[in-house]
Amino acid sequence: MQPIISIGFRLFFLGASVHALLLMVYWAAIFSLGLNIDLKNISIFQWHAHETIFGYAGAVIAGFLLTAVTNWTNEKTLTGMPLLMVFSLWLSARLIWFIAPALQLICGLLDLLFLLMILIAIIRPIIKTKKWPHLVIAAKLIIIIIANAIFYAGSLGFLSQGVYLGIYLGLIIEVALILTILRRIFPMFAQLGLGLSHPLPSPAWIDLASIILSLAWMIMFLYDSTSVITALLSLMFFIILSIRLWYWYKPTLWQVPLLWSLYMGLAFICMGYALLSASYYLPYFHYFGIHALTYGGIGLVTFSMMARVSLGHTGHNVRAKNPKLTIALVIFTTGIVFRVLMPLFLPQYLDWWLMGAQLLWTLGFGCFLAIFTPILLKPSQ
Helix, strand or coil: CCHHHCCHHHHHHHHHHHHHHHHHHHHHHHHHHCCCCCCCCCCHHHHHHHHHHHHHHHHHHHHHHHHHHHHHHCCCCCCHHHHHHHHHHHHHHHHHHHHCCCCHHHHHHHHHHHHHHHHHHHHHHHHHCCCHHHHHHHHHHHHHHHHHHHHHHHHCCCCCCHHHHHHHHHHHHHHHHHHHHHHHHHHHHHHHHHCCCCCCCCCHHHHHHHHHHHHHHHHHHHHCCCCHHHHHHHHHHHHHHHHHHHHHCCHHHHHCHHHHHHHHHHHHHHHHHHHHHHCCCCCCHHHHHHHHHHHHHHHHHHHHHHHHHHHHCCCCCCCCCCHHHHHHHHHHHHHHHHHHHHHHHCHHHHHHHHHHHHHHHHHHHHHHHHHHHHHHHCCCC
């Protein structure tokens, strides 16, 4: 069996990275050169959001969960030709948006079938081995599938506001999934990476408050993202996540790129909720908050996790110095600063900040592919 189809993360991480790079190049051409495509019932901005949330992030989630569930249960998920076939569903849905966007029904069916196959592949070993706590992760994937279905129902004209609801529900659940995974892995990663005698503290009251606030905020945001209640819930969520950041902070984490990048990803998610809360008074902060969650949270955390998983599961030492990876992470993180922070302080240069952020996203993933394509294609060490 070829290494690329021997386990889920190899194929899906490679596909996600190529897609992320090409998607941003295409988006930059639309933004800077006025390139346009006829997407029928959705705007170019909605397409961009969908392909970031369900295209790029969907592939990363697939690769991560197929690999993680194998580790959690000691049971295989997808390998060989079945893995290649499921990947082909994802790839076909991406290509249809570029080649024949009018075929949205076919695109939607392929996209949803891809996610359903991933769901089946991870649920079967969880149930077989009775690892019931991991069903929480599967439940979030189910909601992501529902969100994508709502999006396509809206884009095909079957559901009013479906495009909006699908995109934002998908975004919210993916952020929730990242917070859940970070809660599980970051304390352990920090213990190993920093040589601590015990994992970082994660008080139960923070976990409970995060769950309650996450659910309440999701409901209110989808119902009315501009209400004062939504703003207050955003502020409360910001405070809770800030406390978690404080509990997890160690000055030495800045010496470990695969730790500080995850920490910064959580910090940008935290910042996103603060900006969304402030948007009650300053409405234009809304989109900065959304990009703090997407570019900063989803983008940086998935970038870092793909790097860590790709190294760790191919026999490489994740704690070894890797200057090229450090440069890639710095480039990507600088892009987030350009997209989220700089426009707040120097809004008169907004177009330049946006173009800089697009360039740095592209360079970041270009570096990622240069570093990890050989690793993902070759047998493990």
